[in-house]
Amino acid sequence: MRALxxxxxxxxxxxxxxxxxxxxxxxxxxxxxxxxxISDDEIFILEKNGIGKGFRISCQCLVQGDVTVDTSYW
Ligand code: FES
Structure with a gap:
């Protein structure tokens, strides 16, 4: 999230x-x-919100190299 x-x-x-x-x-x-x-906390957030595979919670992960991300509101 911070990188974005x-x-x-x-x-x-x-x-x-x-x-x-x-x-x-x-x-x-x-x-x-x-x-x-992916951390246990992030897995909890994904599951609690019904978010499927292929998604990450951006405030819970760190960027360590080139990454392409997308979201429906861009
Ligand atoms: S879970 Fe709320 S901003 Fe990431």
């Missing part, structure tokens, strides 16, 4: 990155291996 915001890209959120709302979800079509491993 620093790049000037809007990210939906109602918890300001606290890892509660799940609104910052992004689809990761390429480069998912360049994100930090």
């Amino acid at each position: 915001l620093d790049a000037g890209v809007p990210v939906a959120s109602s918890c300001n990155g606290a890892g509660v709302c799940g609104k910052c979800k992004v689809q990761v079509p390429r480069g998912g291996e360049n994100l930090s491993p």
